[in-house]
Amino acid sequence: MIISGSVKEVREATWNWKKRGFSVGLVPTMGYLHPGHISLIERARKENDMVVVSIFINPIQFGPNEDLDKYPRDMAHDRQVCEKAGAELIFAPEPSEMYPSENFAFVDIKELGNGLCGARRPGHFRGVCTVVSKLFNIVLPDRAYFGEKDAQQLAIIRRMVRDLNFGTEIVSCPIVREADGLAMSSRNLYLSSEERKAALALSRSLGAARELMRKGEKNAVKIKEAIAAGISAEPLARIDYAEIVDSADLSPVEKIERPVLAAVAVYFGKTRLIDNFTFGGEAK
Numbered sequence: 238m239i240i241s242g243s244v245k246e247v248r249e250a251t252w253n254w255k256k257r258g259f260s261v262g263l264v265p266t267m268g269y270l271h272p273g274h275i276s277l278i279e280r281a282r283k284e285n286d287m288v289v290v291s292i293f294i295n296p297i298q299f300g301p302n303e304d305l306d307k308y309p310r311d312m313a314h315d316r317q318v319c320e321k322a323g324a325e326l327i328f329a330p331e332p333s334e335m336y337p338s339e340n341f342a343f344v345d346i347k348e349l350g351n352g353l354c355g356a357r358r359p360g361h362f363r364g365v366c367t368v369v370s371k372l373f374n375i376v377l378p379d380r381a382y383f384g385e386k387d388a389q390q391l392a393i394i395r396r397m398v399r400d401l402n403f404g405t406e407i408v409s410c411p412i413v414r415e416a417d418g419l420a421m422s423s424r425n426l427y428l429s430s431e432e433r434k435a436a437l438a439l440s441r442s443l444g445a446a447r448e449l450m451r452k453g454e455k456n457a458v459k460i461k462e463a464i465a466a467g468i469s470a471e472p473l474a475r476i477d478y479a480e481i482v483d484s485a486d487l488s489p490v491e492k493i494e495r496p497v498l499a500a501v502a503v504y505f506g507k508t509r510l511i512d513n514f515t516f517g518g519e520a521k
């Protein structure tokens with residue numbers, strides 16, 4: 238397995254593969270890899286000749302008061318994980334390699350980036366779209382793999398690829414959860430043991446909401462209230478948002494009659510966790 242922090246080296250390696258007719262799958266990550274990431278790498282392994290995992294904590298997608306400095310890192314562990322999952326290359330650049338001088342060009346995504354997480358994290362999705370575009374230009378992947386855990390990110394990347402004619406197919410992968418239902422996340426390690434228990438309110442209340450939809454409840458306000466009540470029953474939980482939106486364009490939904498995304502973001506202490514489910518089929 239090649240490990241490189243150099244844009245030039247990675248571009249050459251992937252270009253050589255492509256010239257030889259090999260397909261390339263890219264799994265973009267910020268590292269500290271867990272089974273959620275591994276599911277993406279394994280899927281990429283099945284569907285491509287060559288697999289690239291990028292590990293880059295992208296500074297331009299973090300706000301001034303967010304956890305950029307303390308975001309967990311463990312390159313030795315990540316390297317083992319990628320090797321075991323069968324990746325050919327890890328691209329792990331320093332920020333100075335990705336942003337050697339101030340960036341003047343950005344990729345932005347209008348309304349899609351303004352609701353849900355984007356409303357609380359101004360500039361976040363501009364940072365995500367810009368770095369993903371850069372990764373696509375460096376690696377030229379045939380396919381790129383994203384988790385449904387970050388549902389807004391997935392909808393935005395799909396739209397960006399469509400609007401800007403990127404030649405990369407976006408493949409989405411289901412949320413991987415702990416045995417008790419908590420969605421896996423690198424940020425779970427910030428939780429105290431009490432917060433860890435309280436965090437189960439996310440998957441529990443979303444599960445109950447899905448059941449309501451399955452039984453035929455169409456009123457999105459009622460379902461949102463049920464989700465919020467389920468989460469608020471946990472004294473340690475502070476809701477950032479609990480929303481039901483159109484799963485493709487993320488616009489607010491009042492009546493559930495097309496594919497919807499139910500998404501929540503909740504603070505436990507300083508740690509902000511997200512979770513979601515889609516109902517009524519995946520929107521392309």
Ligand code: AMP
Nearest residue numbers: 266267268273383384386387412413421
């Ligand atoms: P991150 O390192 O948090 O930026 O995540 C990198 C990729 O892994 C993103 O596409 C995430 O959506 C995906 N991912 C993170 N956690 C999970 C999970 N629990 N299940 C599935 N995919 C995940």
